[in-house]
Amino acid sequence: MALFDTENEFIEWLRTRASRRNHGIKAGVGDDAAVLAFGPGQEVLLKSDMSIEGVHFTTGLHPPTSVGHRALARPLSDIAAMGGTPKFALVAISLSAHTTRSWLESFYDGLLALAVQSGVALVGGDTAVVSGAITIDVVVAGEVGPGTALLRSGARPGDAVYISGWPGASAMGLQLIVGRPHHPRGSLIRPRGKSTTAPVRAPLTTRHAIHAHLYPEPRLALGRYLLEHRLASAAMDISDGISTDLGRLAAASGVGAIIRQGCLPKPEIGRPDWTPLALHGGEDYELLFTVSPDKVPLVPRTFQGVPLNRIGEMTKSKRLRLVGSDGKERDLEPAGYDHFRKT
Amino acid sequence: MALFDTENEFIEWLRTRASRRNHGIKAGVGDDAAVLAFGPGQEVLLKSDMSIEGVHFTTGLHPPTSVGHRALARPLSDIAAMGGTPKFALVAISLSAHTTRSWLESFYDGLLALAVQSGVALVGGDTAVVSGAITIDVVVAGEVGPGTALLRSGARPGDAVYISGWPGASAMGLQLIVGRPHHPRGSLIRPRGKSTTAPVRAPLTTRHAIHAHLYPEPRLALGRYLLEHRLASAAMDISDGISTDLGRLAAASGVGAIIRQGCLPKPEIGRPDWTPLALHGGEDYELLFTVSPDKVPLVPRTFQGVPLNRIGEMTKSKRLRLVGSDGKERDLEPAGYDHFRKT
Numbered sequence: 133m134a135l136f137d138t139e140n141e142f143i144e145w146l147r148t149r150a151s152r153r154n155h156g157i158k159a160g161v162g163d164d165a166a167v168l169a170f171g172p173g174q175e176v177l178l179k180s181d182m183s184i185e186g187v188h189f190t191t192g193l194h195p196p197t198s199v200g201h202r203a204l205a206r207p208l209s210d211i212a213a214m215g216g217t218p219k220f221a222l223v224a225i226s227l228s229a230h231t232t233r234s235w236l237e238s239f240y241d242g243l244l245a246l247a248v249q250s251g252v253a254l255v256g257g258d259t260a261v262v263s264g265a266i267t268i269d270v271v272v273a274g275e276v277g278p279g280t281a282l283l284r285s286g287a288r289p290g291d292a293v294y295i296s297g298w299p300g301a302s303a304m305g306l307q308l309i310v311g312r313p314h315h316p317r318g319s320l321i322r323p324r325g326k327s328t329t330a331p332v333r334a335p336l337t338t339r340h341a342i343h344a345h346l347y348p349e350p351r352l353a354l355g356r357y358l359l360e361h362r363l364a365s366a367a368m369d370i371s372d373g374i375s376t377d378l379g380r381l382a383a384a385s386g387v388g389a390i391i392r393q394g395c396l397p398k399p400e401i402g403r404p405d406w407t408p409l410a411l412h413g414g415e416d417y418e419l420l421f422t423v424s425p426d427k428v429p430l431v432p433r434t435f436q437g438v439p440l441n442r443i444g445e446m447t448k449s450k451r452l453r454l455v456g457s458d459g460k461e462r463d464l465e466p467a468g469y470d471h472f473r474k475t
Numbered sequence: 476m477a478l479f480d481t482e483n484e485f486i487e488w489l490r491t492r493a494s495r496r497n498h499g500i501k502a503g504v505g506d507d508a509a510v511l512a513f514g515p516g517q518e519v520l521l522k523s524d525m526s527i528e529g530v531h532f533t534t535g536l537h538p539p540t541s542v543g544h545r546a547l548a549r550p551l552s553d554i555a556a557m558g559g560t561p562k563f564a565l566v567a568i569s570l571s572a573h574t575t576r577s578w579l580e581s582f583y584d585g586l587l588a589l590a591v592q593s594g595v596a597l598v599g600g601d602t603a604v605v606s607g608a609i610t611i612d613v614v615v616a617g618e619v620g621p622g623t624a625l626l627r628s629g630a631r632p633g634d635a636v637y638i639s640g641w642p643g644a645s646a647m648g649l650q651l652i653v654g655r656p657h658h659p660r661g662s663l664i665r666p667r668g669k670s671t672t673a674p675v676r677a678p679l680t681t682r683h684a685i686h687a688h689l690y691p692e693p694r695l696a697l698g699r700y701l702l703e704h705r706l707a708s709a710a711m712d713i714s715d716g717i718s719t720d721l722g723r724l725a726a727a728s729g730v731g732a733i734i735r736q737g738c739l740p741k742p743e744i745g746r747p748d749w750t751p752l753a754l755h756g757g758e759d760y761e762l763l764f765t766v767s768p769d770k771v772p773l774v775p776r777t778f779q780g781v782p783l784n785r786i787g788e789m790t791k792s793k794r795l796r797l798v799g800s801d802g803k804e805r806d807l808e809p810a811g812y813d814h815f816r817k818t
Contacts, residue, residue: 142579142602146583146597156562165599166563166565166598166599168562168563168598168616170513170514170517170519170562170618171513171514171515171517172514174513174514176513176519176616178563178565178598178599178614178616179565179599180523180565180567180599180600180601180612180614181567181601182567182569182601182603182612184569184603184605184610186605186606186607187569187603187605219499219511219513220509220511220521222509222521222522222523222614224523224524224525224612226525226527226530226610236485240489254489255509255511255521256508256509256521256522256523257523258523258524258525258612259485260525260527260530262527262529262530262608262610263529263608264529264607264608264610265605265606265607267527267569267605267607267610269523269525269567269601269612271521271523271565271614273511273519273521273616275513
């Protein structure tokens with residue numbers, strides 16, 4: 133018997149198996165993070181994300197500070213997508229037999245630098261040494277006001293679709309890095325104080341693309357801004373590419389969407405292969421959010437230097453459609469990363 | 476440069492690096508679970524534990540229901556050791572290329588059966604397919620009244636040392652299983668309703684030892700009992716063996732301990748090699764706790780059918796000592812599992 137055909141099929145199966153009884157669960161399996169009521173007056177957000185050598189990073193291309201930064205950035209991005217404030221992190225790591233103390237220290241350097249910038253305290257975890265690949269699981273617990281968390285399920289037909297930053301930048305950065313292996317001690321781009329997660333203010337350049345890949349910035353301030361100003365009807369972070377993740381948001385909301393290729397932000401450096409990267413490239417950790425028509429005038433063009441681009445609308449028809457640069461409309465097939473798809 | 480010499484050395488290094496600022500952290504790196512203040516009136520317990528193929532289980536010996544049960548039992552046991560009530564779980568799992576849907580479903584059968592019995596709801600996680608070993612990280616979030624969590628650091632010289640159940644049973648069970656590989660579909664001992672985690676009431680038998688290994692019962696009710704009756708000055712769960720874990724509790728409390736071999740519970744089936752299993756065998760998930768002399772008369776001999784044995788005392792001298800069956804006293808060397816020790 134084969135494994136599940138797609139990750140979405142597995143998540144659906146798990147959702148039907150996981151307890152649905154009211155344990156104080158406001159959102160569970162299938163949203164960006166779990167939203168949990170512990171006591172009155174506050175809700176706890178909980179998310180775990182794995183980073184696996186050979187899948188999410190390679191020790192030859194990613195400096196250990198980047199591996200640590202990205203391992204924490206993944207769950208932080210989910211907390212950002214819900215408009216929450218991250219508070220605590222747990223780090224479980226299984227090291228390979230070849231891992232050195234120097235690598236482990238630099239890994240924690242990168243992780244803890246982002247933790248400090250994000251106001252997150254490392255409070256525990258688990259460690260093992262195995263013969264296989266390095267596997268990291270980072271859990272972030274955050275908080276959000278009761279009933280206010282931004283969910284994937286609130287989008288309605290007619291809502292505008294927005295994306296922050298430059299989707300595709302991380303995928304382009306990876307392509308650039310593959311041609312430029314880093315110095316063994318990880319000197320390609322190392323975080324320096326606050327500059328680690330400085331937003332990409334200028335149009336996307338080679339350097340910014342590499343930075344976006346190695347040290348992505350979780351959009352925590354943007355998520356809180358959307359929540360506080362009640363701008364977003366739904367939100368999620370883009371980790372597997374717009375074409376895959378927009379499909380998940382649309383499915384959670386029971387609607388469809390149409391995207392205009394011409395509205396996607398373009399890099400300064402001309403690249404003919406940009407559109408596939410923008411639509412299907414993963415690991416951008418930008419926020420995808422929807423806004424009801426009456427609130428569209430309230431959405432700023434940029435937030436803290438990061439562009440917010442309107443790229444399409446949600447539709448009643450439960451399909452994903454793309455208006456190409458030729459003006460023709462076609463189906464938008466999910467082509468982002470799916471951990472269950474056979475390649 | 477080599478990795479850290481011991482797991483304790485790594486944890487100490489990490490403790491100095493992790494944020495010490497008051498983020499509402501009541502206990503962090505180095506205790507059984509993190510104790511975190513989110514809102515007033517309640518504290519959140521958070522723990523993650525990895526289960527790795529080839530380290531914590533093998534697919535040839537452990538039925539998938541057992542792998543699922545044990546993966547959740549590990550963090551539940553940490554919550555039990557703090558006297559907390561578990562509420563929610565996240566499951567991150569990286570599957571190998573050979574994992575079948577049938578294995579994955581049975582894994583979740585075992586995990587969810589224990590979750591239901593423990594009042595825990597599965598609320599999310601992460602999944603990936605990799606080429607290496609199966610790696611599972613389970614996170615449990617629980618709750619406890621403010622300032623009441625049982626910590627490792629409260630033991631004082633003169634406090635009695637207690638252990639629940641039969642330490643060594645899991646290690647003996649593993650030895651027995653190695654001689655009896657399970658049926659491919661996992662029919663050796665499968666959980667059936669409530670009997671899955673039924674306490675071992677009778678003196679330890681072969682069958683009980685195998686059950687203790689495959690389906691260990693987190694001592695949640697015992698932990699809450701110790702907390703509610705304020706019986707324990709310190710507590711932790713035994714996952715790496717008494718000789719290793721008692722050393723951690725003693726170090727956290729700044730004291731030492733003396734253990735009497737003759738006070739360790741013995742199995743019914745005579746085995747000459749029992750004492751090393753009882754002292755150094757891991758994965759028992761029994762509770763080790765200390766009781767001040769004035770409260771010793773209040774400790775029951777059994778709790779819900781599980782024996783509570785007094786096995787020694789905490790001492791002012793910061794050493795671990797063992798009184799052997801010959802009446803002679805010697806150093807008790809930690810010989811339990813250490814993930815950083817070279818073997």
